[in-house]
Amino acid sequence: xxxxxxxxxxxxxxxxxxxxxxxxxxxxxxxxxxxxxxxxxxxxxxxxxxxxxxxxxxxxxxxxxxxxxxxxxxxxxxxxxxxxxxxxxxxxxxxxxxxxxxxxxxxxxxxxxxxxxxxxxxxxxxxxxxxxxxxxxxxxxxxxxxxxxxxxxxxxxxxxxxxxxxxxxxxxxxxxxxxxxxxxxxxxxxxxxxxxxxxxxxxxxxxxxxxxxxxxxxxxxxxxxxxxxxxxxxxxxxxxxxxxxxxxxxxxxxxxxxxxxxxxxxxxxxxxxxxxxxxxxxxxxxxxxxxxxxxxxxxxxxxxxxxxxxxxxxxxxxxxxxxxxxxxxxxxxxxxxxxxxxxxx
Ligand code: NAI
Numbered sequence: 001x002x003x004x005x006x007x008x009x010x011x012x013x014x015x016x017x018x019x020x021x022x023x024x025x026x027x028x029x030x031x032x033x034x035x036x037x038x039x040x041x042x043x044x045x046x047x048x049x050x051x052x053x054x055x056x057x058x059x060x061x062x063x064x065x066x067x068x069x070x071x072x073x074x075x076x077x078x079x080x081x082x083x084x085x086x087x088x089x090x091x092x093x094x095x096x097x098x099x100x101x102x103x104x105x106x107x108x109x110x111x112x113x114x115x116x117x118x119x120x121x122x123x124x125x126x127x128x129x130x131x132x133x134x135x136x137x138x139x140x141x142x143x144x145x146x147x148x149x150x151x152x153x154x155x156x157x158x159x160x161x162x163x164x165x166x167x168x169x170x171x172x173x174x175x176x177x178x179x180x181x182x183x184x185x186x187x188x189x190x191x192x193x194x195x196x197x198x199x200x201x202x203x204x205x206x207x208x209x210x211x212x213x214x215x216x217x218x219x220x221x222x223x224x225x226x227x228x229x230x231x232x233x234x235x236x237x238x239x240x241x242x243x244x245x246x247x248x249x250x251x252x253x254x255x256x257x258x259x260x261x262x263x264x265x266x267x268x269x270x271x272x273x274x275x276x277x278x279x280x281x282x283x284x285x286x287x288x289x290x291x292x293x294x295x296x297x298x299x300x301x302x303x304x305x306x307x308x309x310x311x312x313x314x315x316x317x318x319x320x321x322x323x324x325x326x327x328x329x330x331x332x333x334x335x336x337x338x339x340x341x342x343x344x345x
Pocket of ligand 1: 230
């Protein structure tokens with residue numbers, strides 16, 4: 001029996017983890033609290049910790065986990081920007097779920113985009129109030145518009161396919177362009193200058209942090225629509241708000257927010273929101289915010305639990321590889337992931 005403690009547990013992810021855990025002799029303890037320096041002690045006596053996007057897995061937390069004999073950090077998400085993988089190297093293995101439903105995220109990006117451009121969120125509220133006026137609800141056709149996609153991995157490519165179905169012209173930027181993909185790659189500057197809509201699908205790294213800042217926004221077309229379903233840190237939220245106030249940005253669709261960690265996933269209704277920037281963004285008529293729900297489909301939840309349990313099992317087998325390990329051996333996780341055929345250490 002492998003014992004794992006699952007931090008930041010939510011009612012929607014517990015049933016699938018319980019189901020797949022029982023099937024494979026992995027016992028989960030569910031904790032509502034997030035993992036951080038104050039809560040790491042709760043991992044004492046467990047073989048693995050299972051964490052999500054807003055858990056803090058920094059060097060101090062990793063050192064404690066190592067001291068407590070925890071041998072695995074199992075991320076139940078794709079992004080791993082909240083884990084200090086370099087510190088974990090040689091101490092605690094780190095695995096993630098590279099893909100659980102890229103369709104879920106790409107489709108949510110489109111849902112946000114359609115709702116925003118066609119003012120569905122406004123119309124919904126109006127008609128519930130028997131207000132059938134069309135004033136202020138004018139949108140624009142997707143057909144013929146240019147969409148700039150940043151990051152053409154699993155999610156970005158599905159997003160591109162859907163956009164093509166609408167008859168949009170797709171241009172893209174990726175640090176590592178996919179060969180023979182038929183994607184029209186351009187420089188980041190050109191993408192900013194030409195796009196009517198910009199959608200972010202790249203990871204958050206030191207290089208990509210605030211890639212949408214005041215300089216980038218300055219290069220964009222007036223009325224550009226920005227969609228971020230990737231990671232909040234890709235967008236400088238203050239610069240975004242400024243761009244909206246200056247009428248440069250036509251609309252923003254945000255499923256992620258840089259300072260979301262203590263806000264998103266929780267019911268804060270009835271409380272005063274301490275984050276004035278987020279409150280201001282939400283108050284804008286042309287901003288739609290969802291709270292990191294792009295992944296939230298039944299298919300994705302099952303895939304997340306099944307893959308995480310398989311990852312855990314593979315890491316506690318003595319031989320072979322740790323499935324989906326984020327290996328830091330050569331300092332290049334993406335390359336290591338593709339090339340290594342054994343455990344990271
Ligand atoms: P992926 O790894 O398949 O694709 C990422 C792409 O970004 C790759 O093509 C890579 O070459 C490219 N890239 C890397 N560095 C770049 C840079 N500096 N500039 C431009 N492109 C760069 O990842 P996938 O599955 O498509 O996920 C994309 C992102 O979506 C994840 O990193 C994660 O942050 C986010 N995500 C959000 C979810 C949500 O619920 N909102 C759920 C799942 C993922």
